[in-house]
Amino acid sequence: MAARIDHLVTSGTFALDGGEWDVDNNVWLVGDDTEAVVIDAAHDAAAIEAVLAGRRLRAIICTHAHNDHIDAAPALADATGAPILLHPDDLPLWRQTHPDRTPDGELADGQEITVAGTTLTVLHTPGHAPGAVCLYAPELAAVFTGDTLFQGGPGATGRSFSSFPVIVDSIRDRLLTLDPATAVRTGHGDSTTIGAEAPHLDEWIARGH
Numbered sequence: 159m160a161a162r163i164d165h166l167v168t169s170g171t172f173a174l175d176g177g178e179w180d181v182d183n184n185v186w187l188v189g190d191d192t193e194a195v196v197i198d199a200a201h202d203a204a205a206i207e208a209v210l211a212g213r214r215l216r217a218i219i220c221t222h223a224h225n226d227h228i229d230a231a232p233a234l235a236d237a238t239g240a241p242i243l244l245h246p247d248d249l250p251l252w253r254q255t256h257p258d259r260t261p262d263g264e265l266a267d268g269q270e271i272t273v274a275g276t277t278l279t280v281l282h283t284p285g286h287a288p289g290a291v292c293l294y295a296p297e298l299a300a301v302f303t304g305d306t307l308f309q310g311g312p313g314a315t316g317r318s319f320s321s322f323p324v325i326v327d328s329i330r331d332r333l334l335t336l337d338p339a340t341a342v343r344t345g346h347g348d349s350t351t352i353g354a355e356a357p358h359l360d361e362w363i364a365r366g367h
C-alpha cells in the first residue's frame with residue numbers, strides 16, 4: 159500500500175517578540191494504515207491523534223520552532239511515545255516555548271526519514287528561522303515547506319531570528335530546483351507548486367519580502 163498524505167488545520171496563537179497573532183496552521187501526516195509521521199504538531203494534540211486513528215506515530219517532525227508549529231508537540235509525544243525531531247539551530251526558539259522539555263532527536267540536511275515505504279529527505283532551509291527545514295518526498299511529488307515557502311512567496315523574515323537574504327538563498331537553491339510539478343504543502347494557507355512559484359523569485363527579491 160502506498161503512503162498517503164493526511165491534512166488537518168488547527169487554530170491557535172503565534173507569539174514572538176512580544177506580539178501575538180491568531181493563526182491557522184496546516185498539520186500534515188505522511189503514512190499508511192499502519193504508521194505515520196506528523197509534520198508540525200500545531201495547537202491541538204487531540205485533533206492530530208484523531209487523524210492518526212491508532213496508527214503508530216514514528217516521529218513528530220518540526221519544520222521550525224516557532225511556537226505555533228511546536229506547541230502541541232510534547233503532548234502528542236507523551237500520548238504516542240513518538241520522538242520529537244528538530245534542527246538544532248532552532249533550539250533557542252524551542253526553549254522560548256518549551257524551556258523544560260528538549261526535543262528527542264536532531265534533523266540534519268540530507269537526512270532521510272522513511273515511513274510507510276516512502277522517503278522524506280530533510281532540506282535545511284534557513285531564513286524564516288535558523289533551523290527551518292523542508293521535507294521533500296519525491297515519491298509523493300510533494301515538499302512540505304513549513305513557513306519557508308508559501309503560495310505567493312517566502313515566509314516572513316521581519317522578526318527575530320529571521321533573514322530575508324538567507325531565505326531567498328534557501329528558496330532559490332533548495333526548493334526552486336525541485337521538479338516543477340512538485341506540490342508545495344505549506345505551514346499556513348493553500349498549497350501551490352514549485353512551477354507556479356518559481357517565475358516570481360525576482361519579484362520577491364525586488365519587493366524585499
Ligand SMILES: [Fe+2]
Nearest residue numbers: 222224286305
Ligand atoms: Fe513560523
